[in-house]
Amino acid sequence: MERFLNNADAQPIGTEAMRHKADEELKRFLEIRSQVFDLMAEADRLAAIIRQKAAS
Numbered sequence: 283m284e285r286f287l288n289n290a291d292a293q294p295i296g297t298e299a300m301r302h303k304a305d306e307e308l309k310r311f312l313e314i315r316s317q318v319f320d321l322m323a324e325a326d327r328l329a330a331i332i333r334q335k336a337a338s
Contacts, residue, residue, distance in 0.1 A: 300308050 295303075
């Protein structure tokens with residue numbers, strides 16, 4: 283991880299600094315991340331239904 287960070291343009295940054303410098307982008311990122319998790323949960327539920335129907 284350290285080698286990656288040393289060679290990458292990205293540097294570690296704290297949450298407060300992110301909010302100060304990129305508040306709108308951080309908010310949108312968190313919204314998207316939440317949507318992704320919601321979709322993953324829905325996909326898991328659908329996969330369970332598909333497995334159940336395929337087994338019967």
